Amino acid sequence: MKRYLNILFLLLLVAITACSEQGQTHEHAEGTTYTCPMHPQIVQNQPGSCPICGMDLVPQNAAHGEALEITDDLEFLLQPTNQAVIANIRTVTPAFNSQTDTMEMEGLITYDDRRVYSIPARVSGRIEKLFVKYNYQSIYKGQKLLEIYSPELVTAQKELLYLAKSASEDKALIEAAKQKLRLLGATDAQLNRLLRTGEASYTFAIHSPYDGYVVGLNTTAPAAKPATMPVSASKNSGMEGSMTQSAPSPGLNSTASDLPLREGMYVNTGQPLLRVINPDQLWAEFNVPAGKVTAVAKGAPVQITFPQLPGELLEAKVDFLQPFYEAGESFAKIRVYLPGQQKLARVGQLVSAKATYATKPTLWVPREAVLDLGTKAVAFKKVNGSFKPVAVTTNQVIGNQIQVISGLTQTDTISGNAQFMVDSESFVKVNFE
Template sequence: MRKKLRNSMLYLLAFLVVVTLGACSHEETEHAEGGTEYTCPMHPQIVQNEPGTCPICGMDLVPKSGHGTAVEITEDLAFLLRPTNTTVVSSVATTKPQEKTVQAAVEMEGIITYDPRRVYTVPARVGGRIETLFVKYNFQPIRKGQKLMEVYSPELITAQKELLYLVQSAPEDKQLIEAARQKLRLLGATDAQINRLIRSGEESYTFALYSPYDGYVIGLNTAAPTATPSTAGVAAASTGGGMGSMGGGSRAGATAGSSPTPPAEDVQLREGMYVSTGQPLLRVINPEQLWAEFNIPAGEVSALAEGAPVQITFPQLPDEALEAQVDFLQPFYGEGENFAKVRVYLPGQQKLAMVGQLVSARASYTAAPALWVPKTAVLDIGTRSVVFQKVNGVFEPVAVTVGTTEGNETQVVEGLQQGAVVAANAQFLVDSESFIKVNK
């Protein structure tokens, strides 16, 4: 009987132990289930407290492990975890940048223009009325000493009478006579006209004006004249000498750019119209000396200097080149342009060169010592240029600053070190900045 009672007590104790352990296990399970977090395997930023699906890709969420030892991110593991668009694993030919000095050249396109130092303005030295006009149309050729017009001027008549009076009444007063002669010279009279006046002894009521230059007339009577003869469209052309350009040249401040004719307002001349002192009468261009004006990219202008050799080719003679040199570099950029101007004088009298003609040129210069790589090793992705440098067996895009390109080589100004290994052909990647992630 005692034995049965003892066995019953043992069975009861075992039952109580099993019940107690089951209750503890259930509480731990409930506690664990209540604290479990769920995340998306593809989008770890998605975290929820209950099972479900990813709102981005639709995959089932899995429990997020909160136990165990944290994984140590070693250098090799960090390399494997890098984004796929930062490195490229490929078997391509490689090359190393070479530091050297290269004889480079820049291609330029330009136009033949006037030499602005040979653009002259002929103003009126005295006011009066044009009686006879011998230059009547635009681009009319004239030569030095050619009669341009005959004018009636009360001021010239008075000056002639003063000289004749002194010659006839006081021939011994050489000083006064010379002063009267000089006054006529300043009014535009030549020595031949003054000597003829003294020989004839009679003043002339119309006085002839002669051209002091060779060339042809531009900007003359190309627009309708105004209604008032005395103010008939007088052009305020830029003159260096004002009234004195009848006796010497004045530089026109206009430079010929895209237009073959220097920019200036038209001059209107008609027989019977009145002109005032200092009014521009004619603009004359001497085409014996021409120059070519070229556009050069902004990145190339610093490489050129005055005296750099230039080979100019004409469309009608593509196999022949005219040897010249850079004479002037424009020190500023025009509004809205990204090109500088280079001016080259054409040596001698070029019979093939015509004003307004388009020409090509090749300017040579010695590039500064720099690193040079094959042209195919540089990839232009629009906003920048990159090369693919080999690091630890893979290729990484590296942003570089490139200079000039000569032949099959490109100058790398910044971004590469000597001894670096780069892909010889960078075109194996898609030309898209969204794909190529460049480390800044």
């Protein structure tokens, strides 16, 4: 009997001890979190396996012990590699300033469109004598270009002579007759000579109102063309009637500018006779990419050099900027007015130029601080001791500096070498929005 009592006592003692340990284990499990020794960012409230490497989770902190304090250094070490790069490298701060740059351009010397003039026929008539014989012939203001016979001019001259003789006291009527002749191309010298001699001239001289040289003068003789010739069908050919072989008559579809200018030809009112160009003022035109034209402003200094004349330099300024779109390409044309009365430039001459300009004040960082990913650009910003990739928008590059439009502020600190921050596995993952 005593033996059974001892066994019963031992069983009771074992049961009490087991209940006590179970309670302690339950209490410990309720206040414990578990983490992976290799991946501290994995934290769970119950035991298990790491979802990354498969290792068993271990207790992180005990309910009856001191809680684990997450310091800045520990938080820095717990950063995922796709969000932070741990390194001790040189850092830079974006600078808010303006940059000065020089843009090289290639261009061509051309005419000033404001100094290209057209001389039309003010009256209809026949050219009796032509004093301009070839293109690029130099002329001066007041020079006689041609003599024309026009019934309209003869009638206007006789009207003025009649009024001057029969109604000399009516000054207003005489002045109106003079004004009519002026509008028909007469000069004051011709009017004074008409009133002095009292005889109307049947050939009236037309003078140049401009200085320069002649262009657009068509002195080519018209090509020979076959005349209209009826061809009768043969009676033995079996065809009835006749067919006509013809060609268009000369000048039928020609315009005024296509007509040759020579003595004996007739001209109509308003028909352009020739053009005159004054070369005292010339342009230099340069084509530049559309992305760079925004930096160049009107009045920017330009230094023009001539490949044919080494050592010669011409100082000028940008006067006009005009955007163009041609053949699927956007570009801009920069126009520079050359100083007047200079002897270096010639029309059609190829020239080179350098335009100096200053950009607007914006953020600038070293070129190495921005990593170009093809369609996006990335800079590494320092946050809480680590570097995080951020998307930035850049514009132009001047020297070793690159312009940042958005993505950074003047107070940010970034890595001085973005390429150094990229590992062999290209872990950079940026949330582009």
